[in-house]
Amino acid sequence: MTDMTVDTGPVQGESRSLWATAMLRLRRNKAAMASIFVLIVLALAGIFGPMLAPHSYSKVYPEFVKVKPSLESYPQEEQVIPAAESALRRARVDLGAIDVEDGKVRIEVSSDSRDIDPRISRYLDRSSVFSDAEITIDPADPKKGVIEASVQQLYFLMGTDANGRDLFSRILISLRISLMIGALATAVALTIGVIYGATAGFVGGRVDNVMMRFVDVMYSLPFVFFVILLVVFFGRNLVLMFLAVGAVEWLDMARITRGQTLSLRRREFVQAAEALGVSGRAIVRRHIIPNTAGTVIIYMTLLIPKVILLESFLSFLGLGVQEPLTSLGVLISEGAKNMRNAPFMLFYPAATMTILLFALNFLGDGLRDALDPKDR
Template sequence: MDLKKISKDKFAPAQIDANKSEEINKPSLNYWQDAWLRVRKNKGAIVSLFILAIITIMALVGPHLNSYGVDEQNLKHNNLPPRIQGLENISWLPFDGELKRKNGDTYNAYEVKNVENYYWLGTDSLGRDLFTRVWKGTQISLYIALLAAAIDMIIGVIYGAISGFVGGRTDNIMQRITEILVGIPNLVVVILMIIVLDPGILSITIALTVTGWVGMARVVRAQVMKLKQQEYVLAARTLGLSNGKIISKHLVPNLAGVIIVNTMFTIPNAIFFEAFLSFIGLGLQPPLASLGTLIDDGFKVLQLYPYQMIIPAIVISLIMICFNMIADGLRDALDPKMRD
């Protein structure tokens, strides 16, 4: 009885339009759009990108947010802890201007020295504002790291592409040169640069770029040796393209993902190396400030004024973690083997 209630139209075959059988409903995505969709799924990379953008903006505008100069000294206001207007009365926040003596007693350093000014991140032993110096030091550290990474990328890509594409005796000679450079410690190069040049941004940049490009060159060489056997390279040769145009037009664009990922890993390494050199006294010299010099100055008074080391250490840790997280996200997004 229930079958009689069902209309016969329900059993008719579906009418399929042959013109729409192969219609693509979703818009086609190019390589970079697809990679960006994959990066967006990585929450760690997105959060790191957001934090890194804030740090970069603060490095540019932070030194100009208050009236204190980078090298402005006021010995009467030396070694003052952080104090922020409006937050100084909240006891559980470290912005009330209080310090602890060696016996454990707490006192307000601003009241003891009769200081009415507000130093958001405190002052150092010479009375210089740490807020201004931290962001100026971040600016210099990022500048050195990005400059060294850019030079490493340019030299490494060109050297590795030529070595891998030409091959033969040329490749053999070029690889022996890289092996010699790898055997030279960076610290020895830095000391030689300081003997020839004055300690500063130029000597550190040169020291970072003398051997820093070798890793990039090896990765690019291995990828070029694999890609140069592909059919589109043979077609380009058949059409009469020169070796230089084949490298620049066909090989390097296909290596963009590998180049970007390796460059992103190079930047935190350069930041750490610059901070290490400044910490041992071979980096920037006063009155210039970088995150490494600020950590070195804070380390000397760590037990009495721990904020002078903790604050720049937090900034450099955030920068290195963010760059590594972004590099991991880009590696997963740009590597075809990692596709879902």
């Protein structure tokens, strides 16, 4: 008896799932992959940037209001002497020679009416220009003395705003706030919209009709009016922003999910699940919602920039984030007011928002192409 072997030919490669194929196509999209890298960088900058920034986003430098962006340290050499004169203006002393050398300032002071008070050095310490001020009073003549202090080196890579706060630090914290509002409000909108739309589309009939008429009524309410009512009753806070934006943006998601559900409800696997006695809730959870994930993910990447723009619009109107926190919308609003004499205050926040929105839109386009069933 001989063993017989059957040649089945070359082994066929394993078939890829929809998600594996989509990820493969997404990796080939250079614009989408570059957008993912940019979004990761911006997210890390928003999360860790404020902790690593050289200045606090709320720190005010009265001597450096609307200073221009520079790679050199402030104060510049020609600003030290005026800053010293301004700091000692209320000390009731006469200023003599002021010498600046090697990061140190030496100021001769005198008084005609009384002895020098050693506490006048505190006027320099209170200034954001000087530190470690010490006064030496002439033992032979207590009405004369010399103050020595260190000149601080402050770097404002993107300049300062109208209150003297570092614009670079404020852009970093605004990235955190804008991305947080965009992500959380989008999560709220998707959660409500997917569940609501999937339920309406699967149940159908009068229930679907009533649920979608409620959506139509919500569409008729002015968004700004809705936000103003929330502000009047609950005040201004970040949670309010999540609720206000998420409570409106879920309407589009509900309609999209309902349309997808109506087409999926007639598919064979749903009818098979019904024939096996699977409950409607289980079918929606296990079959309907997972099969709408592609559309949901694409819409999410398009909804986040829309939410960020809505938050910026509300902040521009004064209904959004409040001081000392800030967002990209707040910074753009402030920059628009000072664009004539300080155009950098508008340029840097606007450029940051433009990069963020472009990256999100390119990623959304890449996901749409990768998950398009016509390209399988």
